[in-house]
Amino acid sequence: MRLKCIGATETVTGSKHLLETETNERILLDCGLFQGLGKATDELNRHLGVDPSALDAVVLSHAHIDHSGNLPLLVKQGFKGHIYCTLPTLILCEVLLMDSAHIQQSDIAYINKKREAEDKEPLKPLYTPHDVEKCLRHFRTVPYNADFFVTNSISIRFTDAGHILGSAVVNLTVKENGKLTRFCYTGDVGRYNDLILKDPAVFPQADYIVCESTYGDRLHEPDVNAEERLLEIVMDTCVEKRGKLIIPAFSLGRTQEIVYVLDKLKNAGKLPDIKIYVDSPLSTDITDIMREHVTCFNERLQEYIKTDPDPFGFSNLRYIREKNDSMALNESKEPCIIIAASGMMDAGRIKHHLANSISNPRNTVLVVGYCTPGSLGGDIREKKAHVRIFGKPYDVKARIEVLDNYSAHADYQELIRFLSCQDKKAVKEVFLVHGEQAAKLAFKEKLQAEGFTRVTLPHPSETFML
């Protein structure tokens, strides 16, 4: 059996790994978009690095675009098989892939305007909404904890990764020439004691593990009460300074977590009487999807909804779909909280809110997630004095706060806890992916200290014989 790590090797985006058996069965694990890598991004995404027509199946760990976002191109370029995932992953992909197609259409229109001025050929988007519709017809759902054959010799079992709604660790059993190989692809691993989701589940013993390492060199803040800190920031910004609190948040997961914390503060009578906006049609759609998957919630939240059936809604909170309503918030001088996408601040309505608010010392920008270093979000997270938004320079005068408690990724201790269900001596090799190089190097040392003898850091498109 051969493993080829095509994407997310020395970075955290573009997840895509190919498994090939001796009998020439080929499955692709995830097919994500590279994101935030500057000019190289588009080129990386246009070359899949695999022949789509030669693939038997795709197994998708979860719906995040850096894991699912290039599936429409794969289908457009000739993939004929099925794409296996959990049911919530399919439902989320319906909105996320369509959103991705729309973002690409507007991005490409902007790029082509520039190219036209330079007398260059116009570019085409990677895919269109029509390509997404075609792609979605290839999806097939498989429940958690059930064995399912995706080819003659490869069966999969999804276990809960606790990362986002529907996220799965992919456990594969590969039968080749009478020999069984157990292979695990972790996808992205969530945190223990997540606000909404269940803990990452124990997974079957593996011979080989392809493991994420986003926070391979970091620990999340341990004893900080995120609810109290959020309340302190709300009081300082919206009550003391009568300013705006801008929270860039991923539409999926982070937005619902922040809203749920605000819902709890509201129920406890601690939240001041200010307006709160979730400014994103995508976040609005995804919140509706979350409400329908109560069985994916952890026990604490299932208990909570017995007294408050909607943890993602309360008076004072308004979900905004229309662009005009979003732009109108710029005119408002009232203190308020605005939660908008994208979390990395590289796209979406958050950019106009930042442009409107970041140079006013009455306001606060609260960063609640990972941002690629060098991106706008990365610069704000690092509290740089000046940033560029829509190509224009802005002085950063707003208070900048970072709350890392809301990460959807396990830190290194949690990753070690997640891997502790394995008999380390029986694991022949661990491949670290989905991490910056420094995080992977640090995590390799930690894993070796834990007793995993062979830990490998794949280079882009490196192939391994298993």
Ligand SMILES: [Zn+2]
């Ligand atoms: Zn993810």
